[in-house]
Amino acid sequence: MVEPFTLATTFLKNAPVRMTGADEMAGLEAVLRRTWDNARAAWPGVDLPAEVFVRHLSMRLSSQELGGPLALLLEHLVLADLYIACACVNGVAGAIEALEQHYLGKLPHALAYLRLPEQILDEVCQSVRIHLLVGTAESRPRLGEYTGRGALLSWIRVIAVRMALKQGGVGREAPEENVMTLIEAFSEPSSNAEIDLIKRRYRKEFRQAVRDAFSALSDDQRHLLRLHFIDRLSTIEMGPLFQVNQSTISRWIKSARQTVYEGTKSRLQERLRLSTREFESLLAEIESQMDVGLSQVLDDGDGT
Template sequence: MLRRAWDNACAAWPGVDLSATVFVRHLSMRISSEEVEGPLERLLEHLVLADLFIACACVNGVAGAIEALEQHYLGKLPHALAYLRLPEQILDDVCQIVRIHLLVGTAESRPRLAEYTGRGALLSWIRVIAVRMALKQGGVGREAPEENVLTLIEALAEPSSNAEIDLIKRRYRKEFRLAVRDAFTSLSDDQRHLLRLHFIDRLSTIEMGPLFRVNQSTISRWIKSARQIVYEGTKSRLQERLRLSSREFESLLADIESQIDVGLSQVLEEGGGT
């Protein structure tokens, strides 16, 4: 089974000659004691083996590995970070700092690429590191123009049987758009990135834990907090802008809350997949 995993990973990188022995050793060192007790086949199914293969090859100095990493991952960083609206010079600096941290390391730590476990896509993992570097560099502005903003009203379910509420939705479409835009853009840069990884890159809270070096419950709490900010912000802004009866307003809010996950996915899809 391990030989087949190595064969499949090799097929993804025909120009990188990494031995099966080195790869399997690298893989085994990234498996927890709890996971060892479970079925190997199920464990392998949850790993991105091709990504783990190229990371292992880079860490072990295999010829051609760093070039492949540059072409397929690091070279895509400027596009992956475009939503941050970084000045060109800061973007270049961030990408270079990420290269150093991944491949060389610092006086305080070994090359970060050695920490990649294969849980979740390598490009997403690198992007998390890059965003953190960008925040440290101070290049991420708070006034990104309508970044990833798509009103939640676009994501509401198909017209329901309640004709009165459907009429309210259509009538106050503009107000919804403004309220959701303001609520979403009030999130911090870290919160936006967290939601982007969860809703766009489809990373589970288990996969996101190692990326942020916290446990699953902490990730879940962060996501819940960000979602609540969007909902509460939308609610307060609508209260300011709409003049509806209490019954109408509460019915409308209940419908929004029931669709909040779908809505966040749609909001983030509008440019969030870069």
């Protein structure tokens, strides 16, 4: 007797795709079985049934995504994170404890760069737990909305930051040590002696201009840049986190970068008395180093 294609059948009942023929079904069954095995291996002791996981997975894929090879699509998902999220939603023994240890328990450290008062930090973390695992009268537990596109901790952190912003606990001032890190990035030897001289001579003024430019960013902009430059999330990965498309994320990042550049430029122009040639040389150096500078100014050294 031929063993039924249990996982393939479950997948096809819920995913917007159709297959015919035993060969196709056997191939799909093998891919799904391997996917479940690999995801489960990350969580010893959390026994989520394969059919439940496959059903959860299939309902989070779009027809557009399923136009290509499924195995290739799955390579771009964080399947271990999706597995534990699914296990929590379905009440599997040990799942919530694992979520607490590997994700929720790391939230205070992950949010350290926001400089939240301890009381607000505790309230935010508790609110996130309720939001993810319990839900509200208006909505189901939010953890069920996680799709595996991007790391689960980053997805949870986005939710936590938005809650912190609503409570008004996030400060706007860029930490002094971050500004100094950015300045150091501009202090590396250059082949242009004139630029080196300008950077040394106007170190104090430049530091103040950078600090003021970053302070002018909104909290959302600074968090967006941190996810992109520090957590190294692509615009594709960030889209589902903010529930917008990739082009919108790209536009937001470009706008924030431009705000920093223009803010630094205008402040330097107001405070320095440089010749046109000197000022243009300095601006060219600022623009060429902007991505490196953003990475360093946003990295507060907390390791998250």
